[in-house]
Amino acid sequence: MSLSISPSSNAAIASNNASNPGAVASNQSSATANAAASSIVSVTEVTAQLTEGRVSQYLDAMSMNFRTGQDAQDVANALVASMQAVVQQRPDLANAQFDFQSDNGSIKVTSNTLSDSDKAWLQNLLNSNGTLVQAVNAFHQDAVGGYAAWAAADGTPLTDAQTQSVSNEADGMVSFMQLFHQMGEAGAQGMFKDGPYYAPGGAKIDLTQNPGSATGFLSFMQSAQAVAYGTDTYVGPAGHTIAGAVKFNVFDGSALPNFFPSQATSVGLHETA
Numbered sequence: 001m002s003l004s005i006s007p008s009s010n011a012a013i014a015s016n017n018a019s020n021p022g023a024v025a026s027n028q029s030s031a032t033a034n035a036a037a038s039s040i041v042s043v044t045e046v047t048a049q050l051t052e053g054r055v056s057q058y059l060d061a062m063s064m065n066f067r068t069g070q071d072a073q074d075v076a077n078a079l080v081a082s083m084q085a086v087v088q089q090r091p092d093l094a095n096a097q098f099d100f101q102s103d104n105g106s107i108k109v110t111s112n113t114l115s116d117s118d119k120a121w122l123q124n125l126l127n128s129n130g131t132l133v134q135a136v137n138a139f140h141q142d143a144v145g146g147y148a149a150w151a152a153a154d155g156t157p158l159t160d161a162q163t164q165s166v167s168n169e170a171d172g173m174v175s176f177m178q179l180f181h182q183m184g185e186a187g188a189q190g191m192f193k194d195g196p197y198y199a200p201g202g203a204k205i206d207l208t209q210n211p212g213s214a215t216g217f218l219s220f221m222q223s224a225q226a227v228a229y230g231t232d233t234y235v236g237p238a239g240h241t242i243a244g245a246v247k248f249n250v251f252d253g254s255a256l257p258n259f260f261p262s263q264a265t266s267v268g269l270h271e272t273a
Contacts (some may be wrong), residue, residue, distance in 0.1 A: 054153050054155075057152060061149035062146070066151055067146075071145065072183065074253070075135040075136055075139060076221060076224070080218065080221055081131075082129050083214040084126055085193055087143055087214050093215045095216070096111070096214075096215045097112075098110065098111040099111070099178055100176055101176070102139065106133065108210065109122045109126065118170045143242075144167050150260045177212040181211055183251060184209075187224075196235055197226075197233065197234050199231070205226055206220075206223055207227070224251075227248055232244065233245070
């Protein structure tokens with residue numbers, strides 16, 4: 001019988017035990033005693049060396065997962081040139097709603113409103129942007145790599161078939177325009193309540209706007225870059241202004257904080273029944 005905890009608990013255990021590998025055994029002694037009331041369980045503490053090795057593996061897995069935020073930023077930065085090309089070459093599609101996903105090493109465009117020919121044109125445009133394709137693939141690789149590294153740390157490394165299944169899941173799981181919207185809304189929490197902020201050039205900063213079109217995305221990125229570079233200007237109720245009032249990166253952090261194996265075992269104990 002495996003002793004299962006949530007991925008968030010695993011992360012805390014991995015962090016705490018980096019400095020005290022024996023902590024898990026003492027912290028879970030009461031839980032083991034309760035379990036004994038319903039089943040006969042034998043608990044054997046693993047060696048400190050093995051525990052430290054697994055902590056390192058968990059930290060590596062979390063590091064790969066955390067990189068998906070930077071990967072998402074790389075995708076967004078590379079997408080700017082393509083969306084500028086849409087506005088210039090196909091102004092009729094400048095406000096068309098669409099999204100895109102990783103698809104077995106390339107990019108797939110999705111839309112409920114575009115014709116098949118327009119989707120194909122957009123898809124060809126995005127796939128012709130080598131920097132964008134590379135960034136999308138890096139996002140995918142870190143997502144799958146973090147998942148696989150966590151499974152290996154649990155002592156249940158993925159088979160080739162399981163790795164392919166996880167890769168397929170990662171392909172269809174993330175729609176990047178929607179992801180940018182979610183990250184922008186998260187970054188905007190607690191901001192803009194005391195007055196408006198403006199980007200260089202006078203455009204009002206709005207991180208909650210819908211980036212699901214070429215013009216919407218370019219406007220979103222103007223806001224995201226202004227707060228990232230600290231080039232924003234705040235205008236107070238009395239009309240006073242403050243240059244560089246805020247500075248933060250909406251892409252900072254994991255883009256996939258919950259993409260880990262659902263049944264993850266703890267470190268420090270091996271339980272059998």
